[in-house]
Amino acid sequence: MLDVDVLFGRKPDGESEKVLKVISRSGMSNILFSLDRKPLRFSQLMFETKLNPGILDRHLKALMQLRIVEKNSDSYILTESGKKLVRILEQLFTIV
Secondary structure (H helix, E strand, O other): OOOHHHHHOOOOOHHHHHHHHHHOOOOHHHHHHHHHHOOEOHHHHHHHHOOOHHHHHHHHHHHHHOOOEEEOOOOEEEOHHHHHHHHHHHHHHHHO
């Protein structure tokens, strides 16, 4: 079952609502599922998701601000919270 407390460690609040708003953007799930498979450079992520560079950059900045994605020297990777979020999205997609 989907458990927001497990993902965020607390009851839904303003921060949780920000996460839901960000991940509901078009193309966001493609980014998350691509990064779940392996860390990717910006150009690789752009190719896999078929998002234009401006939108991809905006999405990645939002995900990094929420600590769902982080950037190491040359690649983007999911944080532990990001990995938990992907598991929850997978559960959600099996329901619908």
